Amino acid sequence: EIVMTQSPATLSVSPGERATLSCRASQSVSSNLAWYQQRPGQAPRLLIYGASTRATGIPARFSGSGSGTEFTLTISSLQSEDFAVYYCQQYNNWYTFGQGTKLEIK
Amino acid sequence: EVQLVESGGGLVQPGGSLRLSCAASGFTFSSYWMQWVRQAPGKGLMWVSRINRDGSSTSYADSVKGRFTISRDNAKNTLYLQINSLRAEDTAVYYCARVYDISGYYQGCDYWGQGILVTVSS
Numbered sequence: 701e702i703v704m705t706q707s708p709a710t711l712s713v714s715p716g717e718r719a720t721l722s723c724r725a726s727q728s729v730s731s732n733l734a735w736y737q738q739r740p741g742q743a744p745r746l747l748i749y750g751a752s753t754r755a756t757g758i759p760a761r762f763s764g765s766g767s768g769t770e771f772t773l774t775i776s777s778l779q780s781e782d783f784a785v786y787y788c789q790q791y792n793n794w795y796t797f798g799q800g801t802k803l804e805i806k
Numbered sequence: 807e808v809q810l811v812e813s814g815g816g817l818v819q820p821g822g823s824l825r826l827s828c829a830a831s832g833f834t835f836s837s838y839w840m841q842w843v844r845q846a847p848g849k850g851l852m853w854v855s856r857i858n859r860d861g862s863s864t865s866y867a868d869s870v871k872g873r874f875t876i877s878r879d880n881a882k883n884t885l886y887l888q889i890n891s892l893r894a895e896d897t898a899v900y901y902c903a904r905v906y907d908i909s910g911y912y913q914g915c916d917y918w919g920q921g922i923l924v925t926v927s928s
Binding site for chain 2: 734736738742744745746749787789791794795796797799800
């Protein structure tokens with residue numbers, strides 16, 4: 701099983717600032733990686749697929765990068781609605797999620 | 807508007823069974839692979855099962871294989887998850903989700919239901 705490790709577990713950032721979230725795979729997943737946002741009490745929302753392609757309706761302040769085993773989700777200027785938990789998911793070999801990064805207001 | 811609405815959850819004793827349903831609307835259900843994903847209380851997401859467009863191909867996470875059965879009724883636009891031999895560790899919110907693919911290649915899940923809670927406890 702491919703293990704996905706996200707860091708940090710919690711990230712404190714001020715509104716308007718940039719947030720950088722990391723995701724590492726235990727073996728290469730090529731670019732078969734998605735990012736999801738989950739707000740409290742809500743279902744996950746697809747943000748990024750193919751490591752770097754924004755899903756429909758996702759604002760341009762969200763960007764993804766990386767390939768192989770190292771991936772990054774960047775939120776360029778945090779809005780209040782962006783404070784949530786973020787998960788990466790690999791789909792190169794079945795499907796596994798990272799444990800999540802909680803993005804909180806500083 | 808795409809909608810996925812789960813039902814059938816609740817409190818069940820260890821060893822018991824439940825059938826979860828997911829009613830789909832707003833899209834051509836038979837054209838999409840579907841998945842179930844679960845989330846234990848306060849925990850992360852875990853893929854449970856997937857099914858292809860016509861229901862002829864199914865896959866499961868190792869932890870549920872042999873106990874869970876995914877199926878679909880395209881005439882009723884409904885996805886199902888039969889869960890048997892329930893254990894305490896199956897306690898979770900279960901989400902149905904629509905698979906987004908490009909030319910048949912999985913790219914994630916673009917629509918999710920609101921989730922349904924299954925609690926396994928005596």
